[in-house]
Amino acid sequence: MAGSINKVILIGNLGAAPEIRNLPSGHKVANLRVATSEQWTDKSSGEKRERTEWHTVSVFNQNSVSFA
Numbered sequence: 001m002a003g004s005i006n007k008v009i010l011i012g013n014l015g016a017a018p019e020i021r022n023l024p025s026g027h028k029v030a031n032l033r034v035a036t037s038e039q040w041t042d043k044s045s046g047e048k049r050e051r052t053e054w055h056t057v058s059v060f061n062q063n064s065v066s067f068a
Contacts, residue, residue: 010036010055010057011036012034012035012036012037012055013034013035014032014033014034014035015032015033015034015035015054016032016033018030018031018032019031019032027060029058029059029060030058030059031056031057031058031059032056032057032059033055033056033057034054034055034057035053035054035055036052036053036055037050037051037052037053038050038051038052038053
């Protein structure tokens with residue numbers, strides 16, 4: 001699938017401050033961890049349940065995004 005674009009929207013909480021580093025080419029890379037949570041009530045027991053999933057995101061060479 002060369003030339004295809006994948007787009008994902010993650011709405012969650014940052015686990016820590018983004019780690020920003022410079023590549024030898026001079027471009028910047030930002031790595032961050034995002035937690036998304038799901039909450040529901042268990043139908044059989046009536047107990048409230050929650051599941052948190054962690055996502056690792058890397059942002060490469062985004063000219064429109066400023067890294068502060």
